[in-house]
Amino acid sequence: MFLLAIAGLLTGCQSQPGEIKARKALRADFSGNWEMDYSLNDSVEAKLDAYFYRMRRSLSRQADGRQFETGRAVPINPGTAQTVLAMAQFVEKISRVQVMEIEQTYTDIRVDREGTFSLNCHFPTQGLEQTNNPFATEVCGWDGHQLVFQLRLPEGLLVQQRFSLSSGGDQINVATTMISDRAPEPFTLNRSYSRFDKRNRGFTCEQTVQKGKVCTLSSEPEDLPPAPDAPKPMIMNAD
Template identity: 35%
Template sequence: MTGNAGILRRLSRRASFFSAIATITCFALSVPAIGQDSLQQLDLDLPLRLDFSGSWEKDFRRSDNWEDELSRTLRIRQESAARQQSSPGSSRIRATPPISVGNINLPRTRRRGASIVDLARLAEYISRQNTIEIKQTRNEIIIERSGEAALVCGVEYDLQRTFANEHGVEVCGWDGQQLVFQIMLPDDLIIMHRFTVSSNQQVLNLLTSIYSKGGEPFNLIQAFTKYETPRDEFNCIQTLSRGQVCNQSGADLSGVLDN
Protein backbone atom coordinates (compact mmCIF):
# COMPACT_ATOMS: atom_id res chain seq x y z
CA MET A 1 0.00 0.00 0.00
CA THR A 2 2.85 2.33 0.86
CA GLY A 3 4.44 1.66 -2.53
CA ASN A 4 1.20 2.39 -4.34
CA ALA A 5 0.78 5.67 -2.44
CA GLY A 6 4.26 6.77 -3.47
CA ILE A 7 3.54 6.00 -7.09
CA LEU A 8 0.30 7.99 -6.93
CA ARG A 9 2.12 10.98 -5.39
CA ARG A 10 4.76 10.92 -8.15
CA LEU A 11 2.07 10.71 -10.84
CA SER A 12 0.21 13.61 -9.23
CA ARG A 13 3.36 15.75 -9.22
CA ARG A 14 4.00 14.92 -12.89
CA ALA A 15 0.41 15.82 -13.78
CA SER A 16 0.74 19.15 -11.99
CA PHE A 17 4.05 19.82 -13.77
CA PHE A 18 2.61 19.11 -17.24
CA SER A 19 -0.49 21.17 -16.40
CA ALA A 20 1.71 24.13 -15.49
CA ILE A 21 3.71 23.72 -18.72
CA ALA A 22 0.48 23.65 -20.72
CA THR A 23 -0.78 26.80 -18.98
CA ILE A 24 2.47 28.68 -19.64
CA THR A 25 2.48 27.54 -23.28
CA CYS A 26 -1.09 28.70 -23.82
CA PHE A 27 -0.29 32.09 -22.27
CA ALA A 28 2.84 32.48 -24.39
CA LEU A 29 0.91 31.68 -27.53
CA SER A 30 -1.78 34.20 -26.61
CA VAL A 31 0.66 37.12 -26.16
CA PRO A 32 1.55 37.53 -29.86
CA ALA A 33 -2.12 37.39 -30.73
CA ILE A 34 -2.86 40.25 -28.34
CA GLY A 35 0.07 42.22 -29.76
CA GLN A 36 -1.09 41.66 -33.32
CA ASP A 37 -4.58 42.89 -32.47
CA SER A 38 -3.14 46.12 -31.06
CA LEU A 39 -1.00 46.83 -34.15
CA GLN A 40 -2.38 49.32 -36.68
CA GLN A 41 -3.61 47.59 -39.78
CA LEU A 42 -1.95 48.67 -43.04
CA ASP A 43 -4.58 49.62 -45.60
CA LEU A 44 -3.29 48.05 -48.81
CA ASP A 45 -5.98 49.86 -50.80
CA LEU A 46 -4.20 53.19 -50.17
CA PRO A 47 -1.34 53.78 -52.63
CA LEU A 48 2.12 54.72 -51.41
CA ARG A 49 3.05 58.29 -52.33
CA LEU A 50 6.36 60.12 -52.38
CA ASP A 51 7.04 62.33 -49.37
CA PHE A 52 6.13 65.97 -50.13
CA SER A 53 6.26 67.10 -46.50
CA GLY A 54 8.56 69.82 -45.25
CA SER A 55 9.35 73.51 -45.48
CA TRP A 56 10.10 74.67 -49.02
CA GLU A 57 11.80 77.87 -50.20
CA LYS A 58 11.62 79.20 -53.76
CA ASP A 59 14.77 78.84 -55.86
CA PHE A 60 14.60 81.96 -58.04
CA ARG A 61 17.46 80.85 -60.29
CA ARG A 62 15.54 77.75 -61.35
CA SER A 63 12.08 79.33 -61.41
CA ASP A 64 10.44 81.08 -64.34
CA ASN A 65 10.26 84.85 -64.38
CA TRP A 66 6.70 85.63 -65.43
CA GLU A 67 7.69 88.59 -67.62
CA ASP A 68 10.35 86.57 -69.46
CA GLU A 69 7.92 83.70 -69.89
CA LEU A 70 5.28 86.11 -71.18
CA SER A 71 7.69 87.54 -73.76
CA ARG A 72 8.64 84.05 -74.91
CA THR A 73 5.01 83.00 -75.17
CA LEU A 74 4.09 86.14 -77.09
CA ARG A 75 6.88 85.54 -79.59
CA ILE A 76 5.68 81.98 -80.16
CA ARG A 77 2.05 82.99 -80.56
CA GLN A 78 2.52 86.22 -82.48
CA GLU A 79 1.70 84.91 -85.93
CA SER A 80 -1.19 82.78 -84.74
CA ALA A 81 -2.63 85.62 -82.67
CA ALA A 82 -2.42 88.00 -85.62
CA ARG A 83 -4.50 85.65 -87.77
CA GLN A 84 -7.08 85.22 -85.04
CA GLN A 85 -7.57 88.91 -84.35
CA SER A 86 -10.91 90.30 -85.44
CA SER A 87 -10.99 92.69 -88.36
CA PRO A 88 -12.22 96.28 -87.68
CA GLY A 89 -15.48 95.55 -89.45
CA SER A 90 -16.35 92.44 -87.47
CA SER A 91 -19.41 92.28 -85.27
CA ARG A 92 -19.16 93.74 -81.80
CA ILE A 93 -18.42 91.46 -78.86
CA ARG A 94 -20.73 92.07 -75.94
CA ALA A 95 -18.79 92.46 -72.71
CA THR A 96 -19.90 91.38 -69.26
CA PRO A 97 -18.57 92.38 -65.82
CA PRO A 98 -14.96 91.27 -65.24
CA ILE A 99 -13.77 88.50 -62.95
CA SER A 100 -11.74 89.86 -60.03
CA VAL A 101 -8.91 87.70 -58.64
CA GLY A 102 -6.80 89.55 -56.13
CA ASN A 103 -6.20 93.00 -57.60
CA ILE A 104 -6.50 91.76 -61.19
CA ASN A 105 -9.67 92.20 -63.22
CA LEU A 106 -10.01 89.69 -66.06
CA PRO A 107 -12.43 90.87 -68.76
CA ARG A 108 -15.33 88.59 -69.59
CA THR A 109 -16.47 88.12 -73.16
CA ARG A 110 -18.90 85.77 -74.78
CA ARG A 111 -16.52 84.63 -77.52
CA ARG A 112 -12.93 85.10 -76.49
CA GLY A 113 -11.10 84.39 -73.29
CA ALA A 114 -8.81 86.66 -71.34
CA SER A 115 -5.65 87.84 -73.08
CA ILE A 116 -2.36 86.08 -72.51
CA VAL A 117 -1.10 89.19 -70.70
CA ASP A 118 -3.97 88.96 -68.20
CA LEU A 119 -3.30 85.26 -67.68
CA ALA A 120 0.40 85.94 -67.11
CA ARG A 121 -0.37 88.64 -64.54
CA LEU A 122 -2.76 86.28 -62.79
CA ALA A 123 -0.13 83.51 -62.76
CA GLU A 124 2.38 85.92 -61.22
CA TYR A 125 -0.15 86.97 -58.58
CA ILE A 126 -1.10 83.47 -57.42
CA SER A 127 2.58 82.37 -57.48
CA ARG A 128 3.84 85.18 -55.28
CA GLN A 129 4.66 83.02 -52.25
CA ASN A 130 8.36 82.51 -51.54
CA THR A 131 7.81 79.64 -49.10
CA ILE A 132 5.44 76.67 -48.90
CA GLU A 133 4.72 74.43 -45.92
CA ILE A 134 3.53 70.88 -46.66
CA LYS A 135 2.18 68.41 -44.12
CA GLN A 136 1.63 64.80 -45.15
CA THR A 137 0.10 61.79 -43.44
CA ARG A 138 -0.75 58.31 -44.65
CA ASN A 139 -4.15 59.60 -45.76
CA GLU A 140 -3.78 63.19 -46.99
CA ILE A 141 -1.53 66.09 -47.97
CA ILE A 142 -2.01 69.68 -46.80
CA ILE A 143 -0.21 72.47 -48.70
CA GLU A 144 -0.12 75.78 -46.83
CA ARG A 145 0.66 79.00 -48.71
CA SER A 146 0.85 82.46 -47.20
CA GLY A 147 -2.18 84.56 -48.11
CA GLU A 148 -4.03 81.67 -49.79
CA ALA A 149 -6.36 78.91 -48.68
CA ALA A 150 -4.63 75.61 -48.02
CA LEU A 151 -4.71 72.94 -50.73
CA VAL A 152 -5.84 69.61 -49.27
CA CYS A 153 -5.99 66.26 -51.07
CA GLY A 154 -6.19 62.60 -50.12
CA VAL A 155 -3.88 59.94 -51.48
CA GLU A 156 -6.58 57.82 -53.12
CA TYR A 157 -6.58 56.97 -56.82
CA ASP A 158 -9.97 58.56 -57.52
CA LEU A 159 -10.56 62.20 -58.45
CA GLN A 160 -11.62 64.12 -55.34
CA ARG A 161 -13.81 67.22 -55.09
CA THR A 162 -12.44 69.36 -52.28
CA PHE A 163 -14.49 72.55 -52.67
CA ALA A 164 -17.62 73.70 -54.50
CA ASN A 165 -19.86 76.78 -54.33
CA GLU A 166 -21.19 79.53 -56.59
CA HIS A 167 -17.68 80.96 -56.97
CA GLY A 168 -16.08 77.82 -58.37
CA VAL A 169 -15.13 74.17 -57.98
CA GLU A 170 -11.83 72.65 -56.84
CA VAL A 171 -10.83 69.05 -57.51
CA CYS A 172 -7.60 67.16 -56.96
CA GLY A 173 -6.08 63.85 -57.97
CA TRP A 174 -2.91 62.01 -58.88
CA ASP A 175 -1.19 61.64 -62.23
CA GLY A 176 1.29 58.92 -61.36
CA GLN A 177 3.31 60.45 -58.51
CA GLN A 178 2.35 64.02 -59.46
CA LEU A 179 -0.24 65.78 -57.30
CA VAL A 180 -2.66 67.86 -59.39
CA PHE A 181 -5.17 70.50 -58.28
CA GLN A 182 -7.67 72.05 -60.70
CA ILE A 183 -9.74 75.12 -59.79
CA MET A 184 -12.62 75.93 -62.15
CA LEU A 185 -13.84 79.53 -61.88
CA PRO A 186 -16.72 81.33 -63.62
CA ASP A 187 -16.46 82.19 -67.32
CA ASP A 188 -14.44 79.05 -68.12
CA LEU A 189 -11.33 80.20 -66.27
CA ILE A 190 -9.26 77.24 -65.04
CA ILE A 191 -6.21 77.26 -62.74
CA MET A 192 -4.17 74.06 -62.53
CA HIS A 193 -1.34 73.31 -60.08
CA ARG A 194 0.90 70.30 -60.67
CA PHE A 195 3.30 69.36 -57.84
CA THR A 196 6.30 67.07 -58.39
CA VAL A 197 8.90 66.08 -55.79
CA SER A 198 12.33 64.60 -56.50
CA SER A 199 13.16 61.05 -55.46
CA ASN A 200 15.42 62.32 -52.66
CA GLN A 201 12.66 64.69 -51.40
CA GLN A 202 14.93 67.74 -51.66
CA VAL A 203 13.48 69.54 -54.71
CA LEU A 204 9.83 70.46 -55.32
CA ASN A 205 8.60 71.66 -58.71
CA LEU A 206 5.27 73.44 -59.19
CA LEU A 207 3.80 73.95 -62.65
CA THR A 208 0.92 76.45 -62.69
CA SER A 209 -1.20 76.56 -65.85
CA ILE A 210 -4.03 79.02 -66.44
CA TYR A 211 -6.64 78.45 -69.15
CA SER A 212 -9.38 80.76 -70.40
CA LYS A 213 -12.32 79.48 -72.46
CA GLY A 214 -10.44 76.38 -73.53
CA GLY A 215 -7.61 78.33 -75.16
CA GLU A 216 -3.89 77.71 -74.87
CA PRO A 217 -2.67 78.04 -71.28
CA PHE A 218 -0.06 80.31 -69.79
CA ASN A 219 2.45 78.14 -67.90
CA LEU A 220 4.72 79.18 -65.06
CA ILE A 221 7.23 76.82 -63.42
CA GLN A 222 8.51 77.35 -59.88
CA ALA A 223 11.26 75.38 -58.16
CA PHE A 224 11.57 75.00 -54.40
CA THR A 225 14.28 73.52 -52.21
CA LYS A 226 13.76 72.04 -48.77
CA TYR A 227 15.10 73.94 -45.79
CA GLU A 228 15.13 73.45 -42.04
CA THR A 229 12.78 75.76 -40.19
CA PRO A 230 14.81 77.67 -37.59
CA ARG A 231 13.90 77.03 -33.99
CA ASP A 232 12.18 79.91 -32.24
CA GLU A 233 14.74 82.04 -30.43
CA PHE A 234 12.36 82.80 -27.58
CA ASN A 235 9.78 80.89 -25.58
CA CYS A 236 6.79 82.89 -24.38
CA ILE A 237 4.10 82.17 -21.83
CA GLN A 238 1.02 84.14 -20.79
CA THR A 239 0.69 84.96 -17.09
CA LEU A 240 -2.12 86.65 -15.17
CA SER A 241 0.12 89.00 -13.19
CA ARG A 242 2.79 89.93 -15.74
CA GLY A 243 1.10 89.35 -19.08
CA GLN A 244 3.25 87.73 -21.76
CA VAL A 245 6.71 86.76 -20.53
CA CYS A 246 9.44 85.63 -22.96
CA ASN A 247 12.81 84.02 -22.44
CA GLN A 248 15.46 82.42 -24.61
CA SER A 249 14.70 78.92 -25.86
CA GLY A 250 15.74 76.26 -23.40
CA ALA A 251 15.53 78.56 -20.38
CA ASP A 252 13.45 77.46 -17.40
CA LEU A 253 10.29 79.54 -17.02
CA SER A 254 9.02 77.70 -13.95
CA GLY A 255 10.11 80.58 -11.71
CA VAL A 256 7.88 82.94 -13.63
CA LEU A 257 4.93 80.64 -13.08
CA ASP A 258 5.72 80.41 -9.36
CA ASN A 259 5.59 84.19 -9.12
Protein backbone atom coordinates in the same frame (compact mmCIF):
# COMPACT_ATOMS: atom_id res chain seq x y z
CA MET B 1 -31.84 62.31 -86.36
CA PHE B 2 -29.17 59.62 -86.45
CA LEU B 3 -26.53 62.18 -87.30
CA LEU B 4 -27.66 64.35 -84.40
CA ALA B 5 -27.35 61.40 -82.05
CA ILE B 6 -23.82 60.66 -83.31
CA ALA B 7 -22.90 64.33 -82.95
CA GLY B 8 -24.30 64.31 -79.43
CA LEU B 9 -22.29 61.23 -78.54
CA LEU B 10 -19.11 62.74 -79.95
CA THR B 11 -19.65 65.96 -78.00
CA GLY B 12 -20.23 63.90 -74.87
CA CYS B 13 -16.95 62.08 -75.41
CA GLN B 14 -14.97 65.29 -75.75
CA SER B 15 -12.95 66.07 -72.66
CA GLN B 16 -13.36 69.41 -70.92
CA PRO B 17 -10.43 71.82 -71.15
CA GLY B 18 -7.93 71.07 -68.38
CA GLU B 19 -9.49 67.72 -67.52
CA ILE B 20 -6.94 65.50 -65.76
CA LYS B 21 -6.58 61.90 -66.83
CA ALA B 22 -5.09 60.77 -63.54
CA ARG B 23 -2.40 58.12 -63.84
CA LYS B 24 -1.81 55.55 -61.11
CA ALA B 25 -0.71 57.23 -57.87
CA LEU B 26 3.00 56.99 -57.07
CA ARG B 27 2.92 58.95 -53.85
CA ALA B 28 5.95 61.18 -53.31
CA ASP B 29 6.68 62.64 -49.88
CA PHE B 30 6.41 66.43 -50.05
CA SER B 31 6.37 67.03 -46.31
CA GLY B 32 8.68 69.68 -44.90
CA ASN B 33 9.41 73.39 -45.16
CA TRP B 34 10.05 74.92 -48.54
CA GLU B 35 11.24 78.36 -49.69
CA MET B 36 11.25 79.81 -53.17
CA ASP B 37 14.45 79.37 -55.16
CA TYR B 38 14.44 82.43 -57.44
CA SER B 39 17.39 81.16 -59.51
CA LEU B 40 15.29 78.32 -60.93
CA ASN B 41 12.06 80.24 -61.56
CA ASP B 42 10.60 80.86 -65.01
CA SER B 43 10.82 84.37 -66.39
CA VAL B 44 7.33 85.74 -67.10
CA GLU B 45 8.63 87.86 -69.99
CA ALA B 46 10.33 84.89 -71.65
CA LYS B 47 7.19 82.79 -71.24
CA LEU B 48 5.05 85.57 -72.74
CA ASP B 49 7.43 85.99 -75.69
CA ALA B 50 7.28 82.27 -76.34
CA TYR B 51 3.48 82.30 -76.03
CA PHE B 52 3.06 85.13 -78.56
CA TYR B 53 5.62 83.50 -80.90
CA ARG B 54 3.57 80.29 -80.92
CA MET B 55 0.37 82.26 -81.48
CA ARG B 56 1.84 84.14 -84.45
CA ARG B 57 3.17 80.94 -85.98
CA SER B 58 -0.18 79.28 -85.59
CA LEU B 59 -1.98 82.27 -87.11
CA SER B 60 0.52 82.37 -90.01
CA ARG B 61 -0.04 78.70 -90.72
CA GLN B 62 -3.78 79.27 -90.79
CA ALA B 63 -3.31 82.32 -93.07
CA ASP B 64 -1.02 80.30 -95.44
CA GLY B 65 -3.63 77.63 -95.57
CA ARG B 66 -6.18 80.17 -96.70
CA GLN B 67 -3.67 81.38 -99.36
CA PHE B 68 -3.15 84.74 -97.78
CA GLU B 69 -0.31 86.96 -98.91
CA THR B 70 2.93 85.56 -97.34
CA GLY B 71 5.72 87.53 -95.71
CA ARG B 72 3.35 89.81 -93.82
CA ALA B 73 2.95 89.51 -90.04
CA VAL B 74 -0.54 88.33 -89.17
CA PRO B 75 -1.97 90.59 -86.44
CA ILE B 76 -3.11 89.06 -83.16
CA ASN B 77 -6.62 89.99 -82.07
CA PRO B 78 -6.15 92.81 -79.46
CA GLY B 79 -8.79 91.30 -77.16
CA THR B 80 -6.99 87.93 -77.14
CA ALA B 81 -3.63 89.63 -76.60
CA GLN B 82 -5.06 91.49 -73.61
CA THR B 83 -6.42 88.23 -72.16
CA VAL B 84 -3.02 86.53 -72.55
CA LEU B 85 -1.30 89.44 -70.83
CA ALA B 86 -3.89 89.33 -68.06
CA MET B 87 -3.33 85.58 -67.64
CA ALA B 88 0.42 86.11 -67.33
CA GLN B 89 -0.02 88.87 -64.75
CA PHE B 90 -2.56 86.83 -62.85
CA VAL B 91 -0.49 83.62 -62.79
CA GLU B 92 2.54 85.62 -61.71
CA LYS B 93 0.51 87.14 -58.86
CA ILE B 94 -0.98 83.91 -57.48
CA SER B 95 2.30 82.03 -57.68
CA ARG B 96 4.27 84.54 -55.60
CA VAL B 97 4.12 82.35 -52.49
CA GLN B 98 7.58 82.44 -50.95
CA VAL B 99 7.33 79.88 -48.15
CA MET B 100 5.33 76.67 -47.88
CA GLU B 101 4.94 74.21 -45.03
CA ILE B 102 3.67 70.80 -46.08
CA GLU B 103 2.20 68.13 -43.81
CA GLN B 104 1.48 64.84 -45.47
CA THR B 105 0.16 61.45 -44.45
CA TYR B 106 -0.78 58.48 -46.61
CA THR B 107 -4.32 59.77 -46.96
CA ASP B 108 -4.05 63.56 -46.70
CA ILE B 109 -1.90 66.53 -47.55
CA ARG B 110 -2.00 70.09 -46.31
CA VAL B 111 0.08 72.78 -48.02
CA ASP B 112 0.22 75.90 -45.87
CA ARG B 113 1.26 78.80 -48.04
CA GLU B 114 2.46 82.11 -46.66
CA GLY B 115 0.00 84.92 -47.24
CA THR B 116 -2.82 82.91 -48.77
CA PHE B 117 -5.14 79.97 -48.17
CA SER B 118 -3.79 76.47 -47.77
CA LEU B 119 -4.24 73.67 -50.28
CA ASN B 120 -5.74 70.54 -48.74
CA CYS B 121 -6.44 67.20 -50.27
CA HIS B 122 -7.84 63.97 -48.95
CA PHE B 123 -6.61 61.35 -51.40
CA PRO B 124 -9.35 59.04 -52.56
CA THR B 125 -8.45 55.37 -53.03
CA GLN B 126 -8.81 55.84 -56.78
CA GLY B 127 -8.84 58.82 -59.09
CA LEU B 128 -9.25 62.40 -57.94
CA GLU B 129 -11.22 64.06 -55.21
CA GLN B 130 -13.78 66.65 -56.23
CA THR B 131 -15.45 69.12 -53.87
CA ASN B 132 -17.81 71.95 -54.63
CA ASN B 133 -18.34 75.23 -52.86
CA PRO B 134 -20.33 78.29 -53.94
CA PHE B 135 -17.31 79.87 -55.59
CA ALA B 136 -15.47 77.04 -57.33
CA THR B 137 -15.10 73.35 -57.95
CA GLU B 138 -11.90 71.88 -56.51
CA VAL B 139 -10.27 68.76 -57.88
CA CYS B 140 -7.14 67.25 -56.38
CA GLY B 141 -5.16 64.05 -56.18
CA TRP B 142 -2.24 62.13 -57.59
CA ASP B 143 -1.40 62.03 -61.27
CA GLY B 144 1.50 59.56 -61.25
CA HIS B 145 4.13 61.01 -58.95
CA GLN B 146 2.72 64.53 -59.34
CA LEU B 147 0.23 66.11 -57.00
CA VAL B 148 -2.43 68.17 -58.75
CA PHE B 149 -4.75 70.85 -57.36
CA GLN B 150 -7.25 72.18 -59.83
CA LEU B 151 -9.69 75.00 -59.38
CA ARG B 152 -12.60 75.46 -61.78
CA LEU B 153 -13.80 79.03 -61.41
CA PRO B 154 -16.70 80.92 -63.00
CA GLU B 155 -16.17 83.02 -66.15
CA GLY B 156 -14.43 80.15 -67.99
CA LEU B 157 -11.33 80.15 -65.79
CA LEU B 158 -9.33 77.18 -64.59
CA VAL B 159 -6.25 77.32 -62.37
CA GLN B 160 -4.12 74.25 -61.89
CA GLN B 161 -1.10 73.70 -59.66
CA ARG B 162 1.04 70.66 -60.26
CA PHE B 163 3.62 69.73 -57.61
CA SER B 164 6.62 67.55 -58.57
CA LEU B 165 9.46 66.47 -56.32
CA SER B 166 13.04 66.26 -57.62
CA SER B 167 14.74 62.86 -57.56
CA GLY B 168 16.94 63.98 -54.65
CA GLY B 169 13.88 65.13 -52.69
CA ASP B 170 15.30 68.60 -52.04
CA GLN B 171 13.44 70.60 -54.71
CA ILE B 172 9.77 71.02 -55.54
CA ASN B 173 8.56 72.42 -58.82
CA VAL B 174 5.14 74.02 -58.78
CA ALA B 175 3.75 74.52 -62.27
CA THR B 176 0.84 76.97 -62.17
CA THR B 177 -1.31 76.79 -65.27
CA MET B 178 -4.19 79.00 -66.21
CA ILE B 179 -6.79 78.23 -68.83
CA SER B 180 -9.27 80.82 -70.06
CA ASP B 181 -11.99 80.31 -72.65
CA ARG B 182 -10.86 83.64 -74.12
CA ALA B 183 -7.27 82.50 -74.80
CA PRO B 184 -6.09 80.02 -77.44
CA GLU B 185 -3.89 77.97 -75.13
CA PRO B 186 -3.01 77.64 -71.43
CA PHE B 187 -0.37 79.80 -69.78
CA THR B 188 2.04 78.04 -67.40
CA LEU B 189 4.63 79.43 -65.01
CA ASN B 190 7.07 77.23 -63.05
CA ARG B 191 8.21 78.10 -59.55
CA SER B 192 10.93 76.20 -57.77
CA TYR B 193 11.22 75.63 -54.02
CA SER B 194 14.16 74.34 -51.95
CA ARG B 195 13.87 72.48 -48.69
CA PHE B 196 14.96 74.32 -45.55
CA ASP B 197 15.07 73.53 -41.84
CA LYS B 198 12.77 75.67 -39.79
CA ARG B 199 14.94 77.11 -37.02
CA ASN B 200 13.75 76.96 -33.47
CA ARG B 201 12.48 80.47 -32.81
CA GLY B 202 12.79 80.13 -29.04
CA PHE B 203 9.06 80.43 -28.50
CA THR B 204 5.97 78.41 -29.33
CA CYS B 205 2.57 79.81 -30.11
CA GLU B 206 -0.86 78.37 -29.52
CA GLN B 207 -4.22 79.58 -30.77
CA THR B 208 -6.87 80.19 -28.09
CA VAL B 209 -10.45 81.42 -28.30
CA GLN B 210 -10.33 83.82 -25.40
CA LYS B 211 -6.89 85.42 -25.86
CA GLY B 212 -6.16 84.88 -29.55
CA LYS B 213 -2.63 83.61 -30.31
CA VAL B 214 -0.66 83.06 -27.10
CA CYS B 215 3.11 82.56 -27.30
CA THR B 216 5.33 81.13 -24.59
CA LEU B 217 9.10 80.88 -24.33
CA SER B 218 10.20 77.42 -25.29
CA SER B 219 12.50 75.56 -22.92
CA GLU B 220 14.36 73.72 -25.71
CA PRO B 221 17.76 75.22 -26.51
CA GLU B 222 18.11 76.58 -30.01
CA ASP B 223 19.72 74.36 -32.68
CA LEU B 224 20.96 71.71 -30.28
CA PRO B 225 23.19 69.26 -32.17
CA PRO B 226 21.91 65.67 -32.12
CA ALA B 227 23.45 63.33 -29.60
CA PRO B 228 26.24 61.24 -31.21
CA ASP B 229 24.53 57.94 -30.45
CA ALA B 230 21.06 59.14 -31.38
CA PRO B 231 19.33 56.99 -34.01
CA LYS B 232 19.08 58.49 -37.49
CA PRO B 233 15.61 59.80 -38.36
CA MET B 234 13.76 57.26 -40.41
CA ILE B 235 11.68 58.21 -43.44
CA MET B 236 8.54 56.18 -43.62
CA ASN B 237 7.19 55.64 -47.07
CA ALA B 238 3.79 54.06 -47.13
CA ASP B 239 4.29 52.69 -50.63
